[in-house]
Amino acid sequence: MNSLRLRTWLPPALVLAAAVAVWQLWVSVSHVDPQLVPGPWQVVWATWDDRSNIWPAIGVTTEEAVLGLLAATAVAFVSAVAIDSWLPVRRGLYPLIITSQTIPMIALAPLVLIWWGFGLVPKVVLVALFSFFPIAVGLVQGLASSDPDALNLLRTMRASRLALLARVRLPSALPQFFTGLKISVTYAYGAAIVAEFVGAEQGLGLYMYTAAHAAPVATNLVFGSIVVIALLTILLFALVAGAERLAMPWKERR
Amino acid sequence: MSATAATSLELRGLGKRFRALGGAGDVVAVSDVDMDARPGEFVALIGPSGCGKSTVFNIVAGIEQPSAGEIRIGGRPVNDRLGVSAYMPQRDALLSWRRVIDNVTLPLELRGMSKRAARAKARPLLERFGLGEFGRAWPWQLSGGMRQRVALLRTIIADPALILLDEPFGALDSITRADLQEWLLQAWGGVGATVLLVTHDIDEAVLLSDRVYVMTPRPGRIAAVVDVGLPRPRTAELRESDAFVALARRVRHELHAAIITQGEFAEPGSLASEVVQ
Numbered sequence: 001m002n003s004l005r006l007r008t009w010l011p012p013a014l015v016l017a018a019a020v021a022v023w024q025l026w027v028s029v030s031h032v033d034p035q036l037v038p039g040p041w042q043v044v045w046a047t048w049d050d051r052s053n054i055w056p057a058i059g060v061t062t063e064e065a066v067l068g069l070l071a072a073t074a075v076a077f078v079s080a081v082a083i084d085s086w087l088p089v090r091r092g093l094y095p096l097i098i099t100s101q102t103i104p105m106i107a108l109a110p111l112v113l114i115w116w117g118f119g120l121v122p123k124v125v126l127v128a129l130f131s132f133f134p135i136a137v138g139l140v141q142g143l144a145s146s147d148p149d150a151l152n153l154l155r156t157m158r159a160s161r162l163a164l165l166a167r168v169r170l171p172s173a174l175p176q177f178f179t180g181l182k183i184s185v186t187y188a189y190g191a192a193i194v195a196e197f198v199g200a201e202q203g204l205g206l207y208m209y210t211a212a213h214a215a216p217v218a219t220n221l222v223f224g225s226i227v228v229i230a231l232l233t234i235l236l237f238a239l240v241a242g243a244e245r246l247a248m249p250w251k252e253r254r
Numbered sequence: 255m256s257a258t259a260a261t262s263l264e265l266r267g268l269g270k271r272f273r274a275l276g277g278a279g280d281v282v283a284v285s286d287v288d289m290d291a292r293p294g295e296f297v298a299l300i301g302p303s304g305c306g307k308s309t310v311f312n313i314v315a316g317i318e319q320p321s322a323g324e325i326r327i328g329g330r331p332v333n334d335r336l337g338v339s340a341y342m343p344q345r346d347a348l349l350s351w352r353r354v355i356d357n358v359t360l361p362l363e364l365r366g367m368s369k370r371a372a373r374a375k376a377r378p379l380l381e382r383f384g385l386g387e388f389g390r391a392w393p394w395q396l397s398g399g400m401r402q403r404v405a406l407l408r409t410i411i412a413d414p415a416l417i418l419l420d421e422p423f424g425a426l427d428s429i430t431r432a433d434l435q436e437w438l439l440q441a442w443g444g445v446g447a448t449v450l451l452v453t454h455d456i457d458e459a460v461l462l463s464d465r466v467y468v469m470t471p472r473p474g475r476i477a478a479v480v481d482v483g484l485p486r487p488r489t490a491e492l493r494e495s496d497a498f499v500a501l502a503r504r505v506r507h508e509l510h511a512a513i514i515t516q517g518e519f520a521e522p523g524s525l526a527s528e529v530v531q
Contacts, residue, residue, distance in 0.1 A: 149347040157364045158337035171351040250392045
């Protein structure tokens with residue numbers, strides 16, 4: 001188990017360390033303007049020094065991302081069950097949900113701002129718009145993947161539609177639901193930050209925007225924000241992966 | 255097992271048409287099927303694959319409705335048959351997210367029995383089915399033969415008066431299958447329900463049942479009825495007896511005769527799909 005973990009973590013960690021080392025080396029040797037490309041040490045120290053400003057921004061953006069994901073999950077759940085249960089809904093709604101992905105969600109950011117202002121709501125809405133699709137498709141496909149033999153078996157036991165949903169369809173859908181959710185998690189912070197770029201009073205997006213427009217420009221803090229966002233996304237992803245394990249204790253583990 | 259009184263099963267002129275894929279006309283899956291099982295009898299239905307055995311089975315289970323004919327259970331025609339019989343599908347259909355014991359108690363739970371009471375009822379049976387240590391296991395941790403026993407236990411736990419087995423051992427390797435057949439002969443003693451077994455295994459049909467109905471290829475009809483009449487309790491050694499060999503040969507001949515007389519007229523590989531109900 002331990003050696004397996006090591007084999008999983010060590011190679012990417014080494015590659016990452018090597019890349020950071022090359023970056024640092026190049027910055028030190030080439031004397032590139034630090035306002036264009038700061039070295040990794042500069043980025044880390046500048047970000048650490050400014051932690052009193054970054055902490056609250058992290059809190060705000062995380063709230064937006066998490067609430068957006070929860071909202072998307074709730075709406076996706078209701079739509080997926082409806083699509084799975086009623087043929088007219090499937091025929092009428094599902095193609096539209098697929099087609100809706102041709103709309104560039106980023107382009108909706110200004111609209112969301114016009115409708116809901118500068119507060120929390122427009123960010124949550126934009127995160128939800130970004131994350132809805134993978135979750136909904138995962139749920140719809142997962143519900144449809146239920147074993148027809150198991151459904152028939154429960155029908156011969158006079159199971160109600162609700163019982164079929166609770167005991168067969170939803171458990172069958174869990175693996176694909178989590179696949180969708182994990183994809184959505186990787187969009188969540190990005191979506192929140194785009195919404196903040198367009199208009200915000202606080203948050204990591206605003207923090208980046210401010211750093212990029214400062215005089216002199218604080219490139220190291222822009223870099224630092226990107227690293228922070230990546231770390232936050234990894235953290236959120238790991239949380240979802242943990243929830244996945246808890247929700248499906250029956251899955252074979254290796 | 256405190257068995258509910260076994261019931262009788264009579265099929266009279268049972269027929270089923272499906273709408274053909276592609277829309278051109280109907281496909282007759284089964285036609286004019288007459289079958290009888292007296293209370294407590296073990297009856298086998300045997301036929302070549304695609305002959306409509308499973309259609310008959312699904313109709314008796316209540317998943318499908320016949321296009322013609324009547325199903326009488328306990329002497330009366332029963333149209334809403336869901337929940338009347340206990341059904342064991344071809345593949346075990348265990349729910350992978352439920353532990354073994356919770357798969358077994360599923361029919362009890364759906365009848366509103368508390369989880370606690372259902373588990374209390376299941377535990378001694380798990381023991382008797384040789385699954386005592388595996389109650390808390392997940393289905394993926396079991397071998398194919400054990401999964402099949404879990405499915406069988408799930409089928410009988412609610413004391414059904416009528417049990418339907420659809421090629422219960424068809425997916426197993428022949429050694430495991432022979433094992434389970436022998437085990438079934440022993441374990442069956444106390445169940446006492448009426449059983450309809452669908453199979454394409456001649457030995458299995460003769461070994462387990464009191465009467466074998468032989469079906470023709472599609473459209474499936476009953477071509478012959480062979481009374482087994484071997485004494486019970488039976489053991490696997492019975493296979494070597496002259497009486498068994500003679501019965502198996504008779505069933506094989508009837509099956510061949512049915513395939514030859516009807517096979518040439520059967521549409522090769524005709525596909526049927528049913529309109530979703």
